[in-house]
Amino acid sequence: MAFMKIVTWNVNSIKARLEHVKRYLTEESPDILMIQELKGLEFPTHEFDQIGYHSHAITQKAYNGVAIISKHPIDVINETLYDDEQARYIEADINGLRVINIYLPNGNPMGDKYNYKLEWMEHLYTRLKKLSDNDIAFIIGGDFNVIPEDKDCYNPSNWEGDALFKLETRKAYRAFINLGLTDAFRAFNTKAGQYSFWDYQAGAWQKGNGIRIDHFLISPTISDKLVSCTINKQPRSWEKPSDHTPLEITVES
């Protein structure tokens, strides 16, 4: 039986984190690594070529940016979710699997930024519904910037009114789930305090004050083939880390 290891990781600048990403690829050997927050126009494709990985990046100056790094060829389907000016979406077929990598808007502060987040989530819902209606099974991963439930943050009262946790945000996320998608992590682990992000400030990592905002959502036919989903906290402990850590799934292929 063959398995695919697929990973999502917000690296907070590919330039600042290149050695971390290369180390991760070498040590963990994922089939597909989806990364977010590239934070610049440049993308070091050749660096990944040299260690046996294909890659495809969607970039913009200074902000956002997503890329797929894969052992298997990448057949790009869409480079944007809609006529969005920001680099936040890539959809591709890899090894017979439809994969989507997103960097969903943060949405803070309230106002234009939050309205943009909600619009983006509506566009995403429309896309995922269309794929579902057309029986195209997919795996979507990325930095959703959504805390799904109270137990996904260290202190819910701290997050009241925040764009990552507002009821309207969680309802929009719930609408994705209601398309029949599985939150891969919660299929295997229902405990509170399982985080994928720890702020750089105030010793959040050392104190264990995190949030779970990086997710994999899986179509019904693929969720039957899901064998594991774990948060790998190791890279968050490395020197000069990203503030996020990788979320890893294994699926039968």
Place this chain on the structure above:
DNA sequence: ATGTCACCGGCTCGGTGA
């Protein structure tokens, strides 16, 4: 410790975004 990090412009810092 009003407790961080990375981007950019055009500069060794301030504004912005997370």
